[in-house]
Amino acid sequence: MKFLSTRGGQAVCIEQAIMSGTAPDGGLYVPESLPTLRPAEFDGLDRIDQIAARLLAPFFDGSTLAEALPAICAEALNFPVPLRALEDRERPLSVLEMFHGPTAAFKDVGARFLAACMSRIVAGGIYAEAPVTILVATSGDTGGAVAAAFHGRPGIRVVVLFPEGRVSPRQQHQLTCWGDNVLSLAVRGEFDDCQRLVKAAFADPALRSRHRLCSANSINVGRLLPQSAYYAKAALELQRLHDRPGSFIVPTGNLGNGFACVWARRMGLPIDRIVFATNANTTIPDFLDSGDWRPRPSVATLASAMDVGDPSNMERLRALVGDVDALRGEVAAGAVDDDQIRATIVDEYRRHGIAWCPHTATALYLYRQLPAAERQRPWIVVATAHAAKFDTIVEPLLGVSVDPPPELAEILSWPSRFDSIEPELDALAARL
Ligand SMILES: *Cc1c(COP(=O)(O)O)cnc(C)c1O
Numbered sequence: 001m002k003f004l005s006t007r008g009g010q011a012v013c014i015e016q017a018i019m020s021g022t023a024p025d026g027g028l029y030v031p032e033s034l035p036t037l038r039p040a041e042f043d044g045l046d047r048i049d050q051i052a053a054r055l056l057a058p059f060f061d062g063s064t065l066a067e068a069l070p071a072i073c074a075e076a077l078n079f080p081v082p083l084r085a086l087e088d089r090e091r092p093l094s095v096l097e098m099f100h101g102p103t104a105a106f107k108d109v110g111a112r113f114l115a116a117c118m119s120r121i122v123a124g125g126i127y128a129e130a131p132v133t134i135l136v137a138t139s140g141d142t143g144g145a146v147a148a149a150f151h152g153r154p155g156i157r158v159v160v161l162f163p164e165g166r167v168s169p170r171q172q173h174q175l176t177c178w179g180d181n182v183l184s185l186a187v188r189g190e191f192d193d194c195q196r197l198v199k200a201a202f203a204d205p206a207l208r209s210r211h212r213l214c215s216a217n218s219i220n221v222g223r224l225l226p227q228s229a230y231y232a233k234a235a236l237e238l239q240r241l242h243d244r245p246g247s248f249i250v251p252t253g254n255l256g257n258g259f260a261c262v263w264a265r266r267m268g269l270p271i272d273r274i275v276f277a278t279n280a281n282t283t284i285p286d287f288l289d290s291g292d293w294r295p296r297p298s299v300a301t302l303a304s305a306m307d308v309g310d311p312s313n314m315e316r317l318r319a320l321v322g323d324v325d326a327l328r329g330e331v332a333a334g335a336v337d338d339d340q341i342r343a344t345i346v347d348e349y350r351r352h353g354i355a356w357c358p359h360t361a362t363a364l365y366l367y368r369q370l371p372a373a374e375r376q377r378p379w380i381v382v383a384t385a386h387a388a389k390f391d392t393i394v395e396p397l398l399g400v401s402v403d404p405p406p407e408l409a410e411i412l413s414w415p416s417r418f419d420s421i422e423p424e425l426d427a428l429a430a431r432l
Pocket residue numbers: 105106107141142218251252253254255256257258305306359360384385
């Protein structure tokens with residue numbers, strides 16, 4: 001299958017779409033068409049990697065990665081993504097736990113799949129020449145997932161930029177404990193400075209070609225595609241259990257995760273409603289209300305991985321669905337402020353004795369706001385990170401300690417090191 005920019009332009013193969021990240025015209029790569037699959041085509045497949053290989057096969061058809069796709073899926077999706085039933089059959093509520101990967105957030109899925117694809121593309125030597133340097137700016141979760149996924153891969157180097165003193169202590173540890181082919185740089189500035197530096201480096205032709213710079217940011221289609229697979233798995237599982245399609249509430253920032261859910265439904269999976277939960281960055285719900293797309297600077301919230309004022313993947317969603325009326329027919333959205341996040345974390349802990357992260361809390365809040373009749377559908381809330389990653393927020397609210405899961409505990413036991421740089425391109429270039 002070929003991939004096109006949301007703004008038109010020439011079709012490219014999937015290898016090129018993955019290695020270049022963004023299209024030359026500034027648009028985002030999307031597949032030229034979406035396959036439709038019948039649920040029966042997944043009969044006998046239970047594991048996430050098997051479902052992913054089946055679902056994604058049409059996208060890789062004709063590419064140099066087609067044959068390796070099952071191995072790529074097995075390697076990348078080697079941790080559980082369980083659907084945990086929380087409440088009864090009358091008002092069935094389940095949580096899709098996306099935090100059992102190495103860095104305890106759903107971004108492990110996309111980052112690991114991207115790494116498995118890129119390392120094969122680089123080894124093949126056709127679309128990229130080793131060594132390549134992946135340059136990534138992070139406000140927290142992305143950098144850790146990318147560093148973990150690419151650590152130790154031959155022919156690929158990773159440089160992570162994070163804002164010094166502005167990520168949670170556990171997030172910082174995940175960014176700085178790798179060594180080997182991963183270089184972590186603390187930028188004396190804010191996330192916006194990190195992002196500006198990355199953009200400036202990509203815009204410098206000499207720097208770009210000398211280091212063969214590649215991006216692994218969340219708009220890379222290689223991160224987006226595999227995210228549809230866990231919606232497929234959860235939807236099929238729920239359909240078998242309740243004989244009805246499931247509805248999803250997705251914590252949303254840059255809209256990659258939510259968009260992957262829309263893709264899964266368009267590909268024929270049994271998915272009913274889709275609701276995007278945002279924090280106080282309300283660009284998406286405001287758009288659905290007013291019809292005006294008004295991106296704006298982000299504001300800081302407790303659900304920091306969702307602090308996005310200009311969600312990039314809206315461009316893909318609009319290209320797929322059409323105008324705002326069509327969009328209202330497909331998805332809904334609601335905003336949740338910090339007080340509501342705090343109250344939800346406390347309230348849900350009282351109900352079920354489970355600590356949820358601030359991002360997951362936005363989706364649980366919207367679930368509790370649904371009218372009773374709506375809650376008779378089977379709903380799935382997507383849990384995007386483990387509460388232990390956000391211990392400094394969750395523990396004081398609950399008055400209990402939240403232990404990291406084994407994978408995270410392992411990472412936290414490693415020594416960490418990083419260098420600091422001024423927020424200038426020269427300083428970055430000197431370290432590349
Ligand atoms: C990145 C992230 C989100 C937002 O996902 P998008 O794909 O950007 O919408 C939500 N929760 C957590 C924990 C994240 O790391």
